[in-house]
Amino acid sequence: xxxxxxxxxxxxxxxxxxxxxxxxxxxxxxxxxxxxxxxxxxxxxxxxxxxxxxxxxxxxxxxxxxxxxxxxxxxxxxxxxxxxxxxxxxxxxxxxxxxxxxxxxxxxxxxxxxxxxxxxxxxxxxxxxxxxxxxxxxxxxxxxxxxxxxxxxxxxxxxxxxxxxxxxxxxxxxxxxxxxxxxxxxxxxxxxxxxxxxxxxxxxxxxxxxxxxxxxxxxxxxxxxxxxxxxxxxxxxxxxxxxxxxxxxxxxxxxxxxxxxxxxxxxxxxxxxxxxxxxxxxxxxxxxxxxxxxxxxxxxxxxxxxxxxxxxxxxxxxxxxxxxxxxxxxxxxxxxxxxxxxxxxxxxxxxxxxxxxxxxxxxxxxxxxxxxxxxxxxxxxxxxxxxxxxxxxxxxxxxxxxxxxxxxxxxxxxxxx
Numbered sequence: 038x039x040x041x042x043x044x045x046x047x048x049x050x051x052x053x054x055x056x057x058x059x060x061x062x063x064x065x066x067x068x069x070x071x072x073x074x075x076x077x078x079x080x081x082x083x084x085x086x087x088x089x090x091x092x093x094x095x096x097x098x099x100x101x102x103x104x105x106x107x108x109x110x111x112x113x114x115x116x117x118x119x120x121x122x123x124x125x126x127x128x129x130x131x132x133x134x135x136x137x138x139x140x141x142x143x144x145x146x147x148x149x150x151x152x153x154x155x156x157x158x159x160x161x162x163x164x165x166x167x168x169x170x171x172x173x174x175x176x177x178x179x180x181x182x183x184x185x186x187x188x189x190x191x192x193x194x195x196x197x198x199x200x201x202x203x204x205x206x207x208x209x210x211x212x213x214x215x216x217x218x219x220x221x222x223x224x225x226x227x228x229x230x231x232x233x234x235x236x237x238x239x240x241x242x243x244x245x246x247x248x249x250x251x252x253x254x255x256x257x258x259x260x261x262x263x264x265x266x267x268x269x270x271x272x273x274x275x276x277x278x279x280x281x282x283x284x285x286x287x288x289x290x291x292x293x294x295x296x297x298x299x300x301x302x303x304x305x306x307x308x309x310x311x312x313x314x315x316x317x318x319x320x321x322x323x324x325x326x327x328x329x330x331x332x333x334x335x336x337x338x339x340x341x342x343x344x345x346x347x348x349x350x351x352x353x354x355x356x357x358x359x360x361x362x363x364x365x366x367x368x369x370x371x372x373x374x375x376x377x378x379x380x381x382x383x384x385x386x387x388x389x390x391x392x393x394x395x396x397x398x399x400x401x402x403x404x405x406x407x408x409x410x411x412x413x414x415x416x417x418x419x420x421x422x423x424x425x426x427x428x429x430x431x432x433x434x435x436x437x438x439x440x441x442x443x444x445x446x447x448x449x450x451x452x453x454x
Contacts, residue, residue, distance in 0.1 A: 149178035368397030
């Protein structure tokens with residue numbers, strides 16, 4: 038039905054073209070004594086004749102349309118191969134590891150060509166993850182075939198470790214290597230935290246079981262000594278009282294020391310809720326700002342944008358920030374007008390980044406890998422539990438915490454969600 042109006046339009050165009058040609062021919066015949074005008078009429082008639090030819094061709098196609106070309110029909114085996122290829126491509130694209138193809142000799146890293154093969158590989162080298170994708174490519178290209186190893190590369194959240202497996206294969210007569218990369222930093226930290234929690238739990242339990250009778254017996258012996266003190270020589274009684282008092286004091290002090298570590302193994306499960314980071318920062322400011330002002334410093338807080346929200350346990354996140362600021366305060370104690378900065382913003386990849394930086398002396402490079410280890414401390418009166426607790430609290434809420442080398446002086450910790 039749609040071809041009938043179209044056919045009518047073409048017939049009308051043909052009639053108009055014929056009329057135009059006839060008019061031009063008549064005009065040329067009337068003025069045959071003016072050769073220039075005849076030539077001009079002939080040139081004007083050429084487009085009309087060309088349009089007339091096209092309209093006649095389209096009318097012929099409408100009257101006698103060409104039969105449709107037959108579609109290629111795949112055999113059952115061919116269709117099965119196509120379906121398998123599509124399924125394999127989809128599986129590789131959504132594989133839970135990053136896959137790379139390496140072309141070129143392993144000895145010549147500069148000449149090797151590394152190409153991401155799936156979505157996870159492209160995300161790994163996209164803005165917001167690896168700081169230097171070229172450096173990561175060089176590491177991959179330098180790995181020999183048929184080998185598994187652990188590599189480390191820098192991301193915007195800090196150093197990250199990954200398990201790398203490389204296989205050699207020949208495809209279409211060309212030697213290639215297939216690299217499978219699985220970031221395991223978060224998993225390794227989680228396992229390390231669980232191991233430390235279990236160790237601390239066992240140690241505190243056993244130590245407390247031994248300390249309790251020591252403290253109890255020392256107090257009992259002290260009471261018994263008071264009853265028979267007059268029957269003993271004065272110097273002997275004095276020495277016994279001093280020894281029993283020392284045992285009792287040290288037992289109580291050790292019990293308090295062990296109790297502080299028990300808190301690391303008894304952290305309650307996180308109770309996440311939607312929180313406004315600006316409001317949470319205000320609560321932290323109210324707790325820590327007076328101590329900084331008393332020493333001539335200040336703590337600055339910033340949230341960009343101000344409506345930024347996070348789903349986490351507010352109490353645990355506050356405690357993590359307070360611990361970091363407490364460390365910053367102690368590290369900056371001997372400096373004039375030292376301060377600290379706490380900022381929250383969204384970074385590439387849609388992740389939330391909270392930074393805590395200070396003006397202190399920073400962390401020596403050789404100690405960076407130990408600072409989150411329980412019992413490790415460089416302070417004379419420290420217990421080595423503050424940063425370990427920070428990492429545990431952040432992990433409980435689905436985040437990671439890293440020590441990032443600051444561009445200037447001081448220390449900088451990055452919490453990512």
